Amino acid sequence: MLARFDVKGAWRRALLPLQRLATGWWRSQSPSRQDRFATLGPLISVLLFLSAIVLAVWYLRNEEIDRASEAVRRDTEIAQQQIQLRLIENEEQLLRIAREIATRATDASQFNAQAKAFARDRPEIIHITWLGSKRERLASESASGLQAETLMALGSDDPSMPAGNPATAPERAFQQAKQLRKSVYSQAFSDYNNTTVFQIQVPVLDRHGFSGMLIAEYSVEALLRYYVKSEVSARHALSILDDHDQILASTAPAMPGQRIKKPVIFYDAPLGRKLDNGLYLRGQGYRTSAGLIGNTLFWMVVALSVLTVWMLLGTWKHMRRRMHIQNALVNETNFRRAMENSMLTGMRAMDMESRISYVNPAFCAMTGFSEAELIGRKPPFPYWPPDRYEENARLLQQEIHGRSPAGGAEVKVMRKDGTTFDARMYVSPLIDPKGKQTGWMTSMTNITEAKRVRDQLSASHERFTTVLEGLDAAVSVLSVQQGELLFANRSYRLWFGADPKGHAMLAGSQLSRSKEDPDADEEVDDYGGLPSQHLTEVGSDPREVYIESLEMWFDVRARYLQWTDGRLAQMLIATDITARRHAEMLAAQQAEKAQVTSRLMTMGEMASSVAHELNQPLTAITNYCNGMVSRVRNDAIQKDDLLAALEKTAKQAQRAGQIIHRIRNFVKRSEPQRQASSAHSIVEDAVELAGIELRRRNVAIHTYVAQRLPTLMVDPILIEQVLMNLLKNAAEAIDNAGLPVSRRHIELRVVPKHTPELGGNIEFSVTDMGPGLPTEVIERMYEAFFSTKADGMGIGLGLCRSIVESHQGRIRAENLYNGPSIVGCRFAFTIPVDIPRPEPSGAAQNTAATP
Template identity: 40%
Template sequence: MKKVIHQYLGQAIKKYRSKALKQRARSYTFLYTPILAIVLFTCAMGLILWTLNYQDKNQQQYTLYRESAFAKQRILLRFAANEDAILELSREISNSASKAQYPESFLKLSTKLIQDSPEILQLRWLDSRQNRIATLPNNPSYSKWSDRTSIKSVLDTELNVIFSEAAESNKATYGRMLGFHPAENETSNTDRQYVFWHVTPIIQNGAVTGGIATLYSGKRILQHMVPSELNGLYRFALVDSSGKELVSSNPKRSSSRSLEHNVTLDKTPIPLTLHVSTYPPPTNLTYRTLLWLVIGLSSFVLWSLWSVWKQTSKRYSIQKDLQTETNFRRAMEESITIGLRAHDMQGKITYVNPAFCEMTGWTRHELVGMSPPFPYWSSELVPDLTQKMAVALKGNSPKAGFEAILQKKNGVKINSRTFVSPLIDEKGEQSGWISSIVDITEPIKARQELALAQERFTTVLESLDAAVSVISLQSGELLFANKYYRETFGNTTKAHLDLAGHEINPEDVGALDIDSVDGFAGLPASALTPTQSDFREIQINQTKLWYEVRRRYISWVDGHLAQLMIATDITARKKVEDQTREQEEKLQFSSRLTTMGEMASSLAHELNQPLAAISNYCTGIANRLKSQQNIDIEKDILPAIEKATKQAHRAGTIIQRIRGFVKRSQPQSVLVNVATIIEDSVGLAEIEAQRYGVQISISFADNLPKVFLDPILIQQVLVNLLKNAIDAIKNIPVKVNSSKLIKLGVDIDNSVSPAMLRIRVMDQGPGIPEDALERLYEPFFSTKHDGMGMGLNICRSIIESHHGRLWAENNAPEKDQPGIGCTFTILLPLDK
């Protein structure tokens, strides 16, 4: 019934959730339009601002490219003008007749060149051997700097190289950029930090007679060659081929927002790059104001929309909770199997649920508006039900409700129980009464059937030929005892405790109930009751009777633990088992006697040999003594006596083994060495084997442990198996240079778990037919024409009594030959 209710409720809730999700999707549709408009407006404004910013940057980049090209052009033109002036100066020198004094034109032109070109630090007139003829300007600070040892060596070395290249090519040549660290007192003067040479050869009559060397300053190139109007707008720097910045117009580097451009001074004889970067542009207040205005307006609109969305969601959540509560109550009322019925204060029906309509067979429209007596009341119970209804409408209805018989519209009667309670409205005031009607027809039938089943079960327990009792583990009280227990043991717990082995102490049991404390720490009884019962056999000393006792812990009707015990009298069965065991012992003893009887002729022959030898030795000794000759006792008498003693010991050993084998004693298991049992068994069987020319080979594994078993019974099994092996091969013809062989092996079989002692007896006989293998251990079945068929049956019983196994199997083929003989395998446990 619960499953059906849950199914109805699940379907109703699922249907409601689907409807609620659709309604929720429709309720938020109106918010999508303003969100889309805000997104489009923000995107449009962002695109406009980005376009304006992009155009502004493009304009700045274009201006930077143009100004960079202009600065490059000015620098290259300045270098070209200087080269022309120096070339003209070299011509004036070459046209001069005497070099002892400066030509007037040289002084004039060189002074003008230095004045017009501030980027030139020094100008030297050199002869063909690079000796300095004149140096301009004659500035003491320059002379002091250039004549410094560390600087002079570098400048002269570089000048020698450049002069050689110019003299060789007859062309003006530029040197590489030289870097110097300023002295401590020259830290503020950076004009001489990076310099380079320019040498123009002086040619007279086709030969180089000297040269004009010009020392350029990298710093002054940027200060005086670049137009001054550009120096205020841009930062210029000279960069070498490796990307290292050598000199710059402004020591402060440009920021990440600056635009940059590189132009190569390709016409300059030395490889330099002019790096041009803009200074950070001033803040565009209009652009930023417009940007933040758009961002602010969009954020405000989004915040407004979010506020509306939040209020709508809160309102929808309240509405959804109300709908959920209403639908859930309606689903419960319509899906519940209990009939619900509402009355006003006068008892008129105002509401019924589907379960009540199904219970009575009347429709909702027919029931609503009815007043007592109702048509679904049974006619003979109308007065009684009218009185109960009047009492219930006064608020005096019993809490347990009252039972009634309802009659459906089709005449079928059902048993019901009605509960009446006040109906409270939303204002907290009583507006009527609500009654719930439960159909108890099936529970009443189940209760009646349960009572009948309990009566039948009690009858079965009372009729059992076994004592059934239940004892409480809380109080030690006998909770139940059947007729057999009461008639045999009385109504006390003494017999229960005796049969249970006194595992429950009455004093301890009583202690569990002190102060109503649970002795099992509140654990559920079901967790302490195993599903299986234990089994034992108990003998009561007073009556000498045997009982088979089965016990288990159960959860009693009050939830506490109790012990159930079933005791069956098995005294007669124990007597039969004792008689059967005595018969088995007699049968085993008879089997040993039979085995000895079958081996009697061999034993007699084996005993005759030592006895005859003893007789011969004694006769020889007597004859030597009667001869009255000189007798050496140590040589003539003692060896014969020792040999006679050895033969007597041999005969005694045979008789002792036979006596031990046929000795009748109670079965007794002891811890013995299995090798001793094997040797005694082979010693008995070897007498029969020697008679037929059969050899017995023994192999022992290393470190064999002692085994707990009955040595006489195991010896009986081994002798029987060896005798059967001898019978199987005694009549088989023997090939040349071969013998009849029986192998007896003892080892540990680790293929089983736990490991067991394994004894195998293997012969080379014809084997056992396949149809006889299955019947080999049946009583009175034998493959021998004169066999009794009890030997192997007794052997298997002995091995199984030791909790072991015995089986036979034919040997597998070897080296392309069919298998011959069979193997009997014994497995015995290693532990007790």
């Protein structure tokens, strides 16, 4: 007894620290958390009880399944051993017979006697057959005594015969036994009578090698029926299955049409340890008790536990709702107190006798007086300036009688140190829960800084308005949704008045809405759904607009902005550019006149060459006419000769007319007109006109025009003028330099090109073998009135550059070098076209003219 008492005392002393720790933890929790733990305790107890019941039922069920599984395994292994012993015994007998056959100790008659005796004592054997080395049947004995003629006969359709088809189980076993030189079991198959069987094939080996095969065929169903004990089959169902889980034989066959399901309790074992044909033995057990789903006691315990949990959860939910309400009330009180204490707006409460009953910290911080100095004070209050007692008393009377302005009253407040600041005070009545007024609540805000900012903004707005009014450009702001003119400066009012239609004309669009339109409210807003922030961030490109009523041109720049009231608005700045437009039009007219003048000068310089070119056909015409007149007078001309002479005269006249037509088209003054033109035709016309000057100066020209060039959208006369100037300058450079005949030629090339900088373009290049150009001339050649000729006007290359750039092209000049020496000069200009990628130029058309 003493020893037992000491053990109990030791346990108490050991558990005392844990008890103290648990008690301290419980007391450290708040009352709300203690209530929560007290509610969760019974709930956890019920859940643990339910879990224990489930685990107990599950454990007992698993114990029962384990016992049943062990019994199935034991009976299955007993049946396996019995079948295996029978198979081994039969295999030994067959091996003995095979050896006697190999030693010639047994012939066919003796084999039949031995086979009949062997099969009589073994009901699982269907037949025993002796095959020769070439699969011929030497002897065969059926267990039933009734043997068909086709049984194991060569050439028959007996499925038990290994007839050479590798897809059959007997043939695969035959080949395997022949190769391995040992007995082999075949896979299960159906014989001639549709019985599931398998074979054991024992090779007959003599001193010469393979001499035949001894085959014994087993019935799977008889093997299971005769060698499984009745007490085992009574306890459990046993089945033989193949490697595809198909039941070949069973002690408990299924009902017809019933689907066989995989059992819950089963055990699988190979049919024989040496049997490698995929057959195995399955033992199946039966459950004797219901599971969890069918256990009524289990479901009663679950239902009672769920009911208890539901009641505990309802109680816990009710307590939580009460706790939430209590916490919400405390949080609301703390929130309001924290908001009043942290806000910058001063709060003051007065009772019906104008006595201060409450001030928040912000009010004390603004006035400099403490809460004790203000609570309980009556007017005049200490924060009233002495010189404003009457004004503050009047405002206080307005507050008491409820006549305080809705926008608040602006007052002067004096701090404790004597300084003053501007404040705005708002008053509202204090109502108790019974609906009775108990006083007044006043909020006070310091507006000193706000007044200063407002005054600065007012001054800034005045300066801004002065600047906008002084601008020479028209500035207007229009509301996008309402079509209302929000702002217009003096220049806008001078040109358009106060009409918003002037803004619409400058913007190039009609007003989206109009106040005069009665259906304006039913119109769909074109800007509805668009993000106004993106519109205000993105500007627009400047446009030039002509106002017909004012006969003025304006440079208009527009952008969207957010107006002061939040509406989306469009601002336009329109600058008068009428004088600039007139100057540009005058410059364009002068440029056109300069182009015509340049062409006339070119024809003037080529006048002697043109006269010489026209003199030849005119002289030929005169000679033909005089000759025909003389021969007609002498009656010495035939009709055919007269026709030939007239045809030659007409050809010469046509030639002279073509020369005059070309010259007339070249020098005719017309408006620049772009049209679809062919590079080949432009080059042909320019070369034909320039050929007159080239022949006079004894200069040859070679042209190369690539085939399949795209169509050019240009003014063909202006491009011909550029080519004429470049060809004439090249001829003059060669002629003035007095070069030999081998260098008196010009090359004109027209090829397609594609560069990353310019994209797709057609390049016209004129290359001569002249002395080239000095560097200072290349830098200044495009300047107006700059020329290297003594009688030149200096407008040719400048016009060429203007023409090319008006077609969005580029022109350049470069010297050609052979080492340090200049051997020629190349002028090239490009006209942009749509060429997606560089293409090799095809066969080109070459024409050559010699002087």
